[in-house]
Amino acid sequence: MTEKLTKEKSTGIDWYSIGVLWFSTLAVSGVISLYVMLIAWMNIKESDTDPVDRAALQAAAALADKSIEDQTFGSLSLMNRENSRSFNTAVSLLRNCGSLARQLDLPVVKRALVQDMVRISELQSQFIARLENDIAPGGSVFAEVKRTIEGGLRGKTTLKELHLRLGYLDQKLLDVTSIPALSEDQGKTYLKEGKIAALQAVPIKESEQVYFFAQEPPLRKIEDNQAFIDWHKEEFKNRRALPSALLLEARLETGSNGGSLLLAKRSVCVSLGSKADTRNNPQALRLKPLCLVLAFPHGRLSRDASLRDLLQRKDWLNKGNWTQYRNGNQSYQSESADPAGTARLVGNIAIPEAPLLEQMSPGEALSLILYEFVKHQERPIEQKNLLKIVNASFAEAPKAEAQEQTDREDDNNELDYLSMQERVANQANTSLVQESDARTFAYLYRGGAREKGLKAVINAFSDGQRRFPNSTLPMVLYQDGSVGLPGRKEKYDAATSLQDPSRKLVIDLLTDIYNTNLSANETMTTARVMQANAYKKIKESNDRIFLLNQDLIYLTGIKQDDKTKEEISLRRIKLENEKQKQLVLNKVVYLSTQAQQNAQLTASTSFEVGSHLFLLAAGGIHRLQAGDKPAYLLGKRYVFKPVLQSLVESELYEEAEKLAKQLNQPKENQNSFWLKTPDILKSVTAAKLDADHQISIEGKSLSDLIAEENAGLARPETLVIDSRALSGDFPTLVFGNYPLASSRHMNGELIYYCQTACKTKETVVWSSLARDYLKRSRLARESELYNIDPNWCKTAVNANLLPEEAGCPQLGGEWQLRAPLVQADKSLQEAIKGATLTDPKSGQRILQIPAAGPDLF
Secondary structure, three states: OOOOOOOOOOOOOOHHHHHHHHHHHHHHHHHHHHHHHHHHHHHHHHOOOOHHHHHHHHHHHHHHOOEEEEOOOEEEEOOOEOOEEEHHHHHHHHHHHHHHHHHHOOHHHHHHHHHHHHHHHHHHHHHHHHHHHHHOOOOHHHHHHHHHHHHHOOOOEEEEEEEEEEEEEOOOOOOEEEEEOOHHHOOOOOEEOOEEEOOOEEEEEOOEEEEOOOOOOEOOEEOOHHHEEEOOOOOOOOOOOOOOEEEEEEEEEEEOOOOOEEEEEEEEEEEOOEOOOOOOOHHHOOOOOEEEEEEEOOOOOOOOOEHHHHHOOOOOOOOEEEEEEEOOOEEOOOOOOOOOOOOOOOOEEEOOOOOOOOOEOHHHHHHHHHHHHHHOOOOOOOHHHHHHHHHOEOOOOOOOHHHHOOOOOOOOOOOOHHHHHHHOOOOOOEEEEEOOOHHHHHHHHOOOOOOHHHHHHHHHHHOOOOOOOOOOEEEEEEOOOOEEOOOOOOEEOOOOOOOOHHHHHHHHHHHHHHHHHHHHHHHHHHHHHHHHHHHHHHHHHHHHHHHHHHHHHHHHHOOOOHHHHHHHHHHHHHHHHHHHHHHHHHHHHHHHHHHHHHHHHHHHHHHHHHHOHHHHHOOOEEEEOOOOOOOEEEOOOEEEOOOOOOOOHHHHHHHHHHHHHOOOOOHHHOOOHHHOOOOOEEEHHHHHOOOOOOOOEOOEOHHHHHHOOOOOEOOOEEEEEEHHHHOOOOOOEEEOOOOOOOOEEOOOOEEEEEEEEEEEOOOEEEEEEEEEOOOOOOOHHHOOOOOOOOOHHHHOOOHHHOOOOOOOOEEEEEEEEEEEEEEOOHHHHHHHOOOEEEOOOOOOEEEOOOEOOHHHO
16 A cells, blocks of 8 residues: 655745846846946036036027128138138228228229128128127026026025126237238237237228237136126127127025025136137038139230239220129029020129229229128138238130131142131130120110120120121130231231231221122122023013014015015114124123122122121231232132222123134133132142142242241130138139139129220230129128039139149129220221121121121120
8 A cells, every 4th residue: 555645745945036136127127226326427527517607608609609691701700610600701801901001002992892891781780689689688698508507406595686787808818819910010019929819999991990809719717707807898898899708697596404694796707719629620610612713715915914003004095884693593504505505594783783893994893893802701811811812923824726726728629617616716816896885785784684784794704705706707805905817926016007917908908808808799799780681681682583584575575676686685674783782682681690609609708708708818918919900818728819900891792793703712711700610719739730829929939828826825824812822822824715604693793894894915805704603692692502513613724723622712802804806997997988798698787887786795
């Protein structure tokens, strides 16, 4: 028998399990407590345990971040920081401009400086008022400070009183600004260590002084509160300088266990600054650098060798007008991309919005653009860098490749004007015109969308092309300001007599082109009349022949006697004579038709020569020695042989009679030019094959002539002055072309134009065109609105001088001296007699010396 075993149930306490549970609980709690204490310790270490100190620093930082916006100066604040400049910087830039204006005697800059000093004083007063409102009870900074202190107090401590005051730091602690001194500051009491001292009277212009405030970039607590000076003190309150320190005064009340109150006064002085030094830190200024462009699309003269030369020129003839581009931001497009020009004509140019800009000479307009360029720099500059830019000699643009190439003739005789345009792009840089007010009129009164004035401005800034009238006589401009005919060494002087070789060549060429066109058109009229008369006479002759035949039929049908036979013989003679006359008349019809065709071709060719004379003759104009007949070599490519005598009726009748007698006579043996295949314009290759025309050009062979070229020509040039050159060593970029074709008009941009800017050698009249992006568009410049190729500056001739990391600047302003035109004097106009050429096909008429139109901006 088996006994069943059962486990006995325990009725005591399991101390082991309880111990394990307690140990586990304590271990986990300890780990959590350590973690919480570690986090708390880290947070306490990172924060300021004193709420009053923390509030003072926060208030100073908030005030340092305050700024005021203005259309003229942009964003201004206490410190130089991202997208904002300090008042110190702005005023120091005005001082530099004032100094330059006194040195170079720039009256426009002096007047602009007075206006801007008034404006910046107003802005500074408004800014000070804003700061005081912000720290006053109810102000945003005051409220934030109060909230920070109250939120940071512990236990029974409460805030009873709070005061915020602005002022300066004791000059023993901080007495020098970051503003570089000017040359005229040497030895002055306000100069210290090459910088401007704080809170000292500094002259900015005649009878006016400014006070710079101390700029200490580090935002920090000043341990000695005695260093704080209230700016309302009698000796400082009229200095109109911005504050450099903030004093926080707080009264705290703490309750004790016994019911008594403990009062504490706290004062904290903090410098108004930033967390990092941004005075001259380019990375802290996010805007792109600016550039000032000087363009000479048709060539720069040797006398204009520096910016100082342009600013101090005294021979400006007239004053130009300012307009303003409004109603849209307009991208430039080339005419090839937009033949109709519709996409390009956006917005309009009109009188600027108030305040109005006075009329200015081109030099004054340049000084104003330079003033705006310097005024809108993002950091203080050193005067020596500004003077270096002004006094530096311009580098010369290299000789363009197209100038070194010679225009050689083709084997064909076809006129390819597109290729001609490319070849002559750098050969002829002026032309002969009649002056008119069409350009100024279009600029001032035709500036609406799709109108001539706006289109002319867009074209002038979009591609820099010369845009001389095709029918004008090409000329070349030399670096000394004189002009001559292309391909010739002698100069063209309007003061000389009409027998001067160059002037006589101009008169003879234009007169011969005109006479050829006139004689061709007269020949067409003469041949047409002769043909009509011949048809009439043929009809009359047919009638007479019919009657004579009828008479012969009657006479031969009757009884014939001696008298009848005599009558028959007489009528047969008359019939034969009539048939001979009719044969001559038929030849007259044939020859007159031929003469009309040849005359029309000659008239069309002469019109083609005259209407495209600029392209045809840009490579050179020379006489050919071809016996008694005049002839010309145009562009070293084409021979022009004028025809000066129109068709004479007797001449055609003589040829008709010869043909009637000799029916097999070839046309080449005909004496009249108008009855031969016309050849007034031939390529040089074709002319060499003509046995009657041996090529000899003013005693030189063609190969010698082609090897010659005009020496000392003015070369197109564009100079780009970068704002980085005001802060250090940075090259002025040089271009042989116009690099800003993809720039765009900006809403508010100012445009300047003077039609008759100056005159050189009493012969050449120049125009000036300019644009300023900064005076009315300061705020817009802070956005990426300039449609320029980001690497446009890399095509400069001296681009190798650019630092590798340097980007291309934004356009701040541009000034051009352009469109040199040789005006036809009275004696020349009388000699040419205002001749016009006529196209026989369309009836179009053009002036040989065209008037200067809007395309010649």
